[in-house]
Amino acid sequence: MKVEGLRVLVTGGAGFIGSHLVDLLSSQNKSVIVLDNFTSGKRENLKDHLNNKNVTIIEGDVRDKKLLIDITKDIDIAYHLAVQCLRVSIKDPEINHEVNATGTLNLCIASLKNRIKRLVYVSSSEVYGSAVTVPMNEDHPLNPMTVYGASKAAGEMYTLAYHKTYGLESMVVRPFNTYGPRSHFEGTYSEVIPKFALRYLCDASPVIFGDGTQTRDFTYVTDTVQGILMASECDKMIGQAVNIARGQEVSVNRLADIISKKLDKEDIKPVYETGRPGDVLRHHAGVIKARDMFGYTALIDIENGIEQYIGWFKAQGYDYEGLLKQDKVFNWE
Numbered sequence: 053m054k055v056e057g058l059r060v061l062v063t064g065g066a067g068f069i070g071s072h073l074v075d076l077l078s079s080q081n082k083s084v085i086v087l088d089n090f091t092s093g094k095r096e097n098l099k100d101h102l103n104n105k106n107v108t109i110i111e112g113d114v115r116d117k118k119l120l121i122d123i124t125k126d127i128d129i130a131y132h133l134a135v136q137c138l139r140v141s142i143k144d145p146e147i148n149h150e151v152n153a154t155g156t157l158n159l160c161i162a163s164l165k166n167r168i169k170r171l172v173y174v175s176s177s178e179v180y181g182s183a184v185t186v187p188m189n190e191d192h193p194l195n196p197m198t199v200y201g202a203s204k205a206a207g208e209m210y211t212l213a214y215h216k217t218y219g220l221e222s223m224v225v226r227p228f229n230t231y232g233p234r235s236h237f238e239g240t241y242s243e244v245i246p247k248f249a250l251r252y253l254c255d256a257s258p259v260i261f262g263d264g265t266q267t268r269d270f271t272y273v274t275d276t277v278q279g280i281l282m283a284s285e286c287d288k289m290i291g292q293a294v295n296i297a298r299g300q301e302v303s304v305n306r307l308a309d310i311i312s313k314k315l316d317k318e319d320i321k322p323v324y325e326t327g328r329p330g331d332v333l334r335h336h337a338g339v340i341k342a343r344d345m346f347g348y349t350a351l352i353d354i355e356n357g358i359e360q361y362i363g364w365f366k367a368q369g370y371d372y373e374g375l376l377k378q379d380k381v382f383n384w385e
Contacts, residue, residue, distance in 0.1 A: 053170065055285055059083040059126055063114055063159065064133035066093030068234050069174070069227070073131060073277045074098065078107050085123060089113040092137065097234050114155030120162035129170040129284065132159050132211075138178060141200035142329055152203035153210070160214040160222070171222040172284045173211040176204045177269070177297070179226065182332040186301070189338035190226075190293050198330035208293065215291045223289040225280050228297035228337045231357065232273030233364040238378060245270070245358070247379065248308055249365055252317040254376045262327035264305035269337040271298045272357040275350035279342060286346040297337030298350040310358050325381075 060077050064070040065086030070093065078084050078101060086098065086109045101107040112119045114134045124130060134155055141148035156173065163171045178201035179194050196202040214220040237246030248258040279296035283289050305322075312318050342348040352360070 053285060053287060055129060055281065056080040057082060058128035058169070059085075061085045061087065061124060061127045061130040062133065063087045063130070064093060064135055066090060066095060066097050066109070067133060067135075068097070068236060069230055069273060069276060070133040071097035071234060072232075072273050073133070073280060074101065074107065076277050076281060078104060082106055084108070085110060085127065087112050087114070087123060087134065089134075092236070094234075114158055115150055117158040117161060120158050121165055124159075124162045124166045124168055127166065127168050129172065130159065130163055130168055131172045131174065131280065131284065132156060133174045135204075136200070138198055138200040141198050141203070145199035148199050148203045149206075152200070153206040156207035157210045160210050160220065163222075164214060164218050164220050169221060170284065171211060171214070171220060172280065173207060173222065173224045174280060175208050175224050175226045175293070176201065177226055177228040177295070177335055177337065178332070179205040179208060180332075180335070183334040183336060186334065186336040187299065187338035188295070188336060190295060190341055192338075197332055201330075212291060212293070221290050223283065223291065224293035225283045226293060226295050227276045227279070228269035228271050228295065228335060230271050230273050230276045232361050235273070235361075237375065242379070244304065244307065245311070245361060246365070248311045249315070249362055250372060250375055250379065252312055252315045252320060253372045255317070255320060256376060257320055257323045258308050258311075259381050260304055260308065260322045260324050262304075262331060263324065264308070264322065265303055266331060267301045267303045267334050267336060269297045269300060269335050270302055270307070270354050270357065271296065271350055272352035272360070275352055279348050279350070282346045282348050283342070288345055294342050294345065295337045295339060296342060296348070297339055298353065299337050299339035300354060301334075301336035302354050307354075310355060311362070314358055314362050
């Protein structure tokens with residue numbers, strides 16, 4: 053099913069990944085509705101769409117079932133990205149459950165009631181926990197380490213159960229660690245690459261939790277959203293889950309080394325702190341299924357992606373020292 057020309061909903065559409073997906077979809081769809089409660093999403097992420105007659109921005113929460121039923125009445129396809137993040141789950145597990153699990157169930161209920169054509173649930177590699185085997189293919193055991201990962205796994209189960217029980221055309225995509233322009237660098241929501249870049253730019257040591265040998269499969273945001281779109285158009289994906297990732301394992305130590313070299317800050321060495329609660333030790337995505345089912349390959353490797361992100365970050369005119377003063381080192385507490 054081609055998405056072009058359809059009526060589309062993006063929950064969490066003002067967020068990091070969501071706003072990039074809105075950018076992609078709005079160029080080819082006559083109607084895109086963005087739903088976001090703006091707790092972590094930012095209106096500035098949608099600034100290019102404020103005068104776009106094809107994009108409607110609604111402030112609301114996926115915990116509001118009535119609202120979801122109302123806004124899905126004229127929708128063909130829903131991309132579900134609304135989420136509470138991993139760090140929040142450590143100190144407030146209940147809100148993670150309510151948003152990530154119950155919010156997903158609410159959208160399943162609304163989607164079935166209004167007979168939308170397709171529901172695309174954007175999950176997370178955190179549902180896997182630490183790698184038991186690598187690369188981590190889609191049949192890898194689901195063994196989440198945090199309530200965040202568990203709540204995302206619950207959302208997957210609801211999404212696929214609605215296909216099995218009621219025939220809802222639903223699917224699950226599992227992005228691995230996405231990075232790039234608009235990724236969070238502030239407070240509880242901040243991610244490792246923006247935090248490292250900011251600290252190096254301020255001549256401050258990046259902080260690594262644990263020994264830095266833990267790995268992630270970092271995927272540039274334009275590759276992630278292209279993968280989400282391609283999966284959503286693949287009819288064979290109905291009732292299926294698929295990884296969206298570069299397929300390249302990178303340690304946190306190597307990540308710090310790459311960023312320091314790109315910023316000519318190699319003399320600044322990381323400092324190490326006690327590991328974060330529930331931190332996974334290894335992630336390395338299996339990407340064969342996405343390639344075979346719908347021809348997906350992530351194009352941007354970590355070296356080029358970091359260079360592009362740093363170029364974007366520098367172009368924003370941020371007050372680096374001011375941002376550093378707001379930085380929460382232990383941003384899950």
